[in-house]
Amino acid sequence: MKKVLTVVLALALCLTVFTASPASAKAAGGVLNIALDGQPEHLDVTMSSMDMASEVVFGSVFEKLVAFNGDSKVIPELAESWEISDDNTVYTYHLRQGVLFHNGEEMKAADVVASMNRWIDAAANAGSLVNGAHFTAVDDYTVEIRMENGTLYLNQMIAGLGQQAVIMPASVISAVGEGELVQEYIGTGPYVYDEWKADQFIRLKANPNYQPYGTEGDYSGWGGYKTAWYDEVYFYFPGDNATVVSGIQTGEFDISDRLNGDDYDTFVDDEDFTIFSAEAELPMLIFNKAQGVASNALVRQAVQAVINCEDVMFAAYASPDRYKLYSSYMFESSPTWFTDAGSEKYNQNDPEAAKALFEEAGWTDSDVFRILVRTDVSDFFAQAQVIQEELRSIGVNCELVAYDASSYSDVRNNHPESWDAFITNFGPKVLPNMNLFLSPSWAGWCTDERIQNDLAAIAAGTDLEAAQETWADLQAYMYEEYVPVVKFGTNNLSGVCSSDITGAFIMERLVWVDARPVNG
Amino acid sequence: MHKYLLKRLLSLIPVLFVVSLAIFLLIHLVPGDPAAAILGDEASPEQIAALRETLGFNDPLPVQYLHWIGGLFRGDWGTSFFMEGTMLEIIGSHVIPTLQQTLVAVGFATLVGVPLGMIAAVRHGSLSDRIISAFSSVGISLPSFLMGLCLVLLISVKLRWLPSSGYKSIADFGWLTHIRYMLLPGIALGFIEMGLIIRMTRSSMLEILNADYMRMAKAKGVSRRKMFFRHALMNAMIGILTVVGLSFISCLGGATVTETIFNIPGLGKLTLNAVMRRDYEVVQAVVLLVSLMNVLCTLILDLLYALVDPRVRLD
Numbered sequence: 139m140k141k142v143l144t145v146v147l148a149l150a151l152c153l154t155v156f157t158a159s160p161a162s163a164k165a166a167g168g169v170l171n172i173a174l175d176g177q178p179e180h181l182d183v184t185m186s187s188m189d190m191a192s193e194v195v196f197g198s199v200f201e202k203l204v205a206f207n208g209d210s211k212v213i214p215e216l217a218e219s220w221e222i223s224d225d226n227t228v229y230t231y232h233l234r235q236g237v238l239f240h241n242g243e244e245m246k247a248a249d250v251v252a253s254m255n256r257w258i259d260a261a262a263n264a265g266s267l268v269n270g271a272h273f274t275a276v277d278d279y280t281v282e283i284r285m286e287n288g289t290l291y292l293n294q295m296i297a298g299l300g301q302q303a304v305i306m307p308a309s310v311i312s313a314v315g316e317g318e319l320v321q322e323y324i325g326t327g328p329y330v331y332d333e334w335k336a337d338q339f340i341r342l343k344a345n346p347n348y349q350p351y352g353t354e355g356d357y358s359g360w361g362g363y364k365t366a367w368y369d370e371v372y373f374y375f376p377g378d379n380a381t382v383v384s385g386i387q388t389g390e391f392d393i394s395d396r397l398n399g400d401d402y403d404t405f406v407d408d409e410d411f412t413i414f415s416a417e418a419e420l421p422m423l424i425f426n427k428a429q430g431v432a433s434n435a436l437v438r439q440a441v442q443a444v445i446n447c448e449d450v451m452f453a454a455y456a457s458p459d460r461y462k463l464y465s466s467y468m469f470e471s472s473p474t475w476f477t478d479a480g481s482e483k484y485n486q487n488d489p490e491a492a493k494a495l496f497e498e499a500g501w502t503d504s505d506v507f508r509i510l511v512r513t514d515v516s517d518f519f520a521q522a523q524v525i526q527e528e529l530r531s532i533g534v535n536c537e538l539v540a541y542d543a544s545s546y547s548d549v550r551n552n553h554p555e556s557w558d559a560f561i562t563n564f565g566p567k568v569l570p571n572m573n574l575f576l577s578p579s580w581a582g583w584c585t586d587e588r589i590q591n592d593l594a595a596i597a598a599g600t601d602l603e604a605a606q607e608t609w610a611d612l613q614a615y616m617y618e619e620y621v622p623v624v625k626f627g628t629n630n631l632s633g634v635c636s637s638d639i640t641g642a643f644i645m646e647r648l649v650w651v652d653a654r655p656v657n658g
Numbered sequence: 659m660h661k662y663l664l665k666r667l668l669s670l671i672p673v674l675f676v677v678s679l680a681i682f683l684l685i686h687l688v689p690g691d692p693a694a695a696i697l698g699d700e701a702s703p704e705q706i707a708a709l710r711e712t713l714g715f716n717d718p719l720p721v722q723y724l725h726w727i728g729g730l731f732r733g734d735w736g737t738s739f740f741m742e743g744t745m746l747e748i749i750g751s752h753v754i755p756t757l758q759q760t761l762v763a764v765g766f767a768t769l770v771g772v773p774l775g776m777i778a779a780v781r782h783g784s785l786s787d788r789i790i791s792a793f794s795s796v797g798i799s800l801p802s803f804l805m806g807l808c809l810v811l812l813i814s815v816k817l818r819w820l821p822s823s824g825y826k827s828i829a830d831f832g833w834l835t836h837i838r839y840m841l842l843p844g845i846a847l848g849f850i851e852m853g854l855i856i857r858m859t860r861s862s863m864l865e866i867l868n869a870d871y872m873r874m875a876k877a878k879g880v881s882r883r884k885m886f887f888r889h890a891l892m893n894a895m896i897g898i899l900t901v902v903g904l905s906f907i908s909c910l911g912g913a914t915v916t917e918t919i920f921n922i923p924g925l926g927k928l929t930l931n932a933v934m935r936r937d938y939e940v941v942q943a944v945v946l947l948v949s950l951m952n953v954l955c956t957l958i959l960d961l962l963y964a965l966v967d968p969r970v971r972l973d
Contacts, residue, residue: 177931179695179696179698179740179935180696180740185697186696186697186698186700186701187698187699187700188698260705261700262700262702263700300700301698301700317705317708317709317712318712319696334742335751335923336740336741336742336748336751336752336923336928337752337923337927337928337931338825338923374824374921375921376823376921377918377921377927378918378919378921380807380810380919381822381823381918381919381920381921384810384811384814384815384822384823385822385823385824385921387815387822388814388815388818388821388822390821390822390823390824541689542690542934543934543935544689544690544691544692544694544695544934544935544936545688545689545690547690547691547694547695548689548690548691548694549689551691551694551703551706552691553689562699574699574700579702579703580700580702
């Protein structure tokens with residue numbers, strides 16, 4: 139009996155010791171644990187447009203001259219103020235004085251010039267907007283850019299996502315060659331990059347020397363008064379959805395940047411968790427305009443005619459609460475460019491019209507319409523399956539060509555002879571020109587002369603109303619004649635966090651910089 | 659003994675050569691481009707082409723292979739396109755969690771499996787034998803991912819006893835935290851092996867318990883304890899050791915699944931990520947290293963046979 143009692147006591151002791159929970163991490167000044175949808179390849183956000191890297195360092199480690207607030211208005215960040223010449227060809231930025239980089243150096247014009255020019259050279263959109271112009275230093279705290287043609291949208295381009303115009307020390311940039319990734323992540327933001335253990339975590343630490351800008355408590359969108367609420371922020375890359383869900387439920391993670399449709403219901407009625415969502419993605423079918431059956435505009439019009447966008451969106455997002463159906467190629471959140479021009483050709487679901495168009499295009503039974511799909515993105519796969527069925531229902535042979543992510547990119551970019559269309563999505567853009575699906579050099583190869591001329595006119599225009607009209611006409615042309623893509627709709631991105639935390643939200647992607655304990 | 663060892667070590671060379679060639683060709687012939695992965699979706703074709711040139715992907719495949727093999731002979735296992743540090747540092751930092759997880763798994767499987775197998779053998783035909791046999795069948799049939807998910811749901815989410823996922827190194831967080839994070843993945847990984855060890859121990863012990871010399875020992879009045887542990891268990895050890903050794907190899911390979919479920923940055927996850935983003939030299943180095951570990955494990959097992967059973971002669 140004594141032996142049994144000893145064993146039971148020993149077991150109870152072991153259980154107590156091993157199962158004791160770690161100290162709560164929800165107090166201000168503690169640790170914030172964020173589960174990311176994937177591990178970034180690197181954190182040089184000027185060189186690449188990856189969401190994961192931006193979620194870690196944008197606004198937290200790195201800052202820009204200007205930022206977007208929650209209403210998509212441009213607000214000052216590292217630039218205290220700016221002036222734009224009457225003809226929009228000269229932008230002059232007055233820098234904040236006394237801003238320190240994480241290595242202790244003061245941010246001056248030379249750093250801003252080096253960073254901004256690296257961005258112009260790396261980001262094709264930025265380069266074409268400023269038409270090859272570069273920034274120069276006027277004095278230690280003033281920089282300017284003089285362009286041949288004026289543009290209305292430089293500040294929007296700087297503040298927007300994509301390849302980012304973040305400011306880092308000139309010494310970090312000059313330490314690497316042109317086109318190479320920086321080796322150090324040194325910015326001016328409220329958090330300092332501390333450590334990256336490959337496949338384990340990325341850790342940021344609070345920047346003790348951070349001087350916030352603006353009015354205390356006034357943080358909105360991607361800018362405003364920032365506070366490093368936590369001593370340390372850890373980013374983990376669990377990968378598996380079930381791991382993320384159980385990690386959030388057990389408190390291993392405080393925030394997750396992605397919540398897929400199946401897991402949504404797990405948290406939606408649970409008071410211990412808060413779900414945050416925002417319209418953030420625009421899924422579409424991109425045609426191969428360069429070669430193959432889809433190089434014929436009539437085939438593209440026929441595919442557009444047969445697609446039932448409601449079915450396609452439902453297949454991927456499972457609930458009408460999580461998507462919207464509207465025709466504009468630009469998001470509702472970009473009112474400047476939002477237009478319903480050409481909408482009669484959106485969501486047609488008209489098999490008879492499609493049949494007639496295929497017949498007019500000279501479609502034969504031996505022709506095949508091949509959709510390239512990624513096996514790792516179930517949403518796109520489901521959407522491709524719906525389109526396949528819709529095409530088959532009118533007697534058009536449609537095949538899905540499936541690859542893993544890496545092979546998919548390779549086949550898409552380098553083997554256009556292997557596919558006729560693929561499905562992907564895009565985030566909101568500040569300018570129609572920034573949409574990759576309209577690029578002549580990106581997969582799909584939108585080389586149509588009218589589209590490229592009109593886009594150039596929009597970028598160079600100094601009259602906003604005229605530019606809006608040009609865009610509306612162009613969208614109608616694309617829906618009615620050229621059909622570079624078939625837009626399905628827009629869908630929400632959702633994240634989840636413990637209800638002990640407030641301030642995390644989605645604006646194109648997870649924004650956590652202002653996340654803080656509810657009672658902190 | 660030395661001659662045997664030398665012969666076995668020399669036989670590794672052709673094996674590793676074939677493995678190196680196979681994995682090099684496999685990973686390079688599958689479509690995929692690390693340069694595109696590094697630069698993201700908005701990169702222009704020119705930027706991608708320039709990075710490919712910098713990374714040496716435009717060289718012919720035989721040149722790339724010779725470059726890699728040449729590096730291996732000089733002790734250079736290659737570099738990762740995505741991670742900092744030398745290849746050995748990268749693999750070293752990932753192999754430790756896998757080994758720790760495997761040790762916990764094999765330890766759990768052995769510590770639970772051997773005693774249960776012995777009890778089943780000793781009480782052959784009884785109710786406890788049947789319960790243990792059924793338990794081992796469940797162990798063998800339950801895949802580690804399912805076991806892992808069940809454990810997470812029950813132990814972590816419902817009971818909140820242990821963390822659901824993650825890895826905390828001993829150096830950074832201490833032994834206690836480390837073991838708390840390793841217990842569930844270890845049990846999930848070792849559960850199948852436990853089932854196998856129970857079966858192997860039971861059948862090996864049964865065979866020996868029915869042997870003539872055991873009856874003789876009993877007739878001579880040898881104590882029960884001595885009979886089981888000295889005569890039966892030691893003689894059954896060859897079979898049990900084989901299963902434990904193979905379990906170790908099997909757990910090393912199977913750790914990929916539990917590493918994914920429990921978010922452990924081990925060798926499996928490293929390989930998976932490297933394959934997904936075409937980090938060529940990491941995939942090549944890991945596969946070569948795992949092959950080397952497998953053959954070495956088999957060699958060590960053969961040497962252990964000779965140590966445990968004097969009848970086995972290596973020469």
